[in-house]
Amino acid sequence: MKETPLSNCERDFLLTAIREKKRLDGRQTYDYRKIKVMFGTDFGCCFVELGKTRVMAQVSCELVAPKENRPNEGMMFFNIELSPMASPAFEQGRQSELSVKLNRQLERCLRNSKCIDTESLCVVSGEKVWQIRVDVHTLNHEGNLMDAASIAAIAALCHFRRPDVGIHGDEVTVYSAEERDPIPLSVYHMPISVSFAFFQQGTYLLVDPSEREERVMDGLLIIAMNKHREICSIQSSGGIMLLKEQVMRCSKIASVKVSEITELITRALENDNTARKGGGRCGFAESMPQERITALKKEETSVEMPDATERANDIVLETEVPLQTSQSPVVLLPGMGQVGQGLENSWGIAEDEQDEEEDVNSDEDKETMMEAADKQQAQPTQRDVVEISDSEEDEVVILQPETPVKVHKNTSSRSHQKGPVASKKRPKK
Template sequence: MKDTPLANCERDFLLKAIEEKKRLDGRQTYDYRKIKITFGTDYGCCFVDLGRTRVMAQVSCELVAPKENRPNEGIMFFNIELSPMASPAFEQGRQSELSVKLNRQLERCLRNSKCIDTESLCVVSGEKVWQIRVDVHMLNHDGNLMDAASIAAITALCHFRRPDVAIQGDEVTVFSPEERDPIPLSIYHMPISVSFSFFQQGTYLLVDPCEREERVMDGLLMILNLNNNCIHH
């Protein structure tokens, strides 16, 4: 990433406003920006607008060999793309520290929380399982990418339908949507992350920081809500 540093006067203005419990967009300290969710024409295509932050998630699947140590479980794969279209700070074709961090957090939020029944993705034990791939594309960056990405990813997974299959001997037949209705994923719960930025060693907290607020924060606290149980990162 190639961030343009803030001018000292702008940084001082932002920090002074936070001390006075004022935000650039008029929100209160714990006000979340408006969330808008729309769906594409394909199963598993979802757009999330969090204020001016905009994210697209697309879920796809394919039959693959399972992992050796988990022969009866399907595979979850996540990929986050930070395009220069979303922000001049993002560089084309380079995996930045931020994209790696977001990917790990999304895996922790969705895969490690076991929100998807991966055993239901097994087709033939030890031979064929469904690999579910979630691609998240950042379309516009105005802060709090993690929350927007987690909302888009879990919503897209809920919207997704995989093809139905039939097994006869060693032969696996995959049916088109015209032949048989596609099947939804088995989802146990919907993990959602809520992010807080903190300033002056935790003296001030803001929920759902915008991009300018992130530029002057001291750190970020992400709370992952799993069926009303919170995990702090």
């Protein structure tokens, strides 16, 4: 699966933030992310957290035949596995360019720097030597895998214990941990790599780049150094031209960071050794209940608020009582009704008073209507004469109250007269 490329807006935003000396996680230019070093239950198992980047290193050993040109020295092998669990861009069972690059850099940092006494790994000259194998597994990829891998590998080598052996003539006996205490490796120094990302052809510099910063960088400089300020290896990638002053500046920054990381690894080894001697829980037994390995926990900052209740009560007491405001008048439109109790009409009259007033008005209206009806009955009524014509028979019907009906022949087609139409009847023949 190919890695999802960054959009132009994201790229411009990251470069603008770097020019303004700002980083997305709030770090300064030369700040490292928070580093955690933990050890497993078995010797030689180490977990390293560099921010959200997680790496596990496991050291193992076996007896093999030595090389012909170096019969008195043991051997060391390194293997870095980029698992799809760490990033969707990594493929299972296929070496990518990144994995080959990390593997070679780790070999230069640890094996070529002679940090381990390989002669102490010889059991029988020319016949049996110890072969040390370091497997590094990436658990989560959030940038700067090289630094996390180097820290995990050297910490695992310092934590590892090989079995003790006994030689009786031509026979070599390997003792278990119950029979004899395992023997630690002879570690001369601890080389640790520090990565520097360059942007805009070396104009801007960042230490410990994150995953998004690695996508927009122009070049990368990796310096492997120990606490004695001895450079073990140096590698530049990206095709940028660096000045001598820039390389010297990076080496000075790396010396400070390596001293801090070495002290952190030493302190972690001492704590693990103390816990094992005291019979306390260590490794997975101590890490699993705290979810330090199985889950990414969000860092929380505790806030002390002892007087929060008292301050809240004081604020409530000091607050003034709000004034009671009357409801706004509701103007009723024609065809609308008012529902609810305790509501007031548009003139501020209560509902009960309004009902009483409506009853009084209705009584008065009834009396007025009755008086008007009596007056109309007392006066004689005059009705208009209605003349209706029939177009088919050319007949006109004239209706007049209390008079017989008369039929007249009309030669005209129709005649109209204003007035209300009472009825229309066809005369009998």
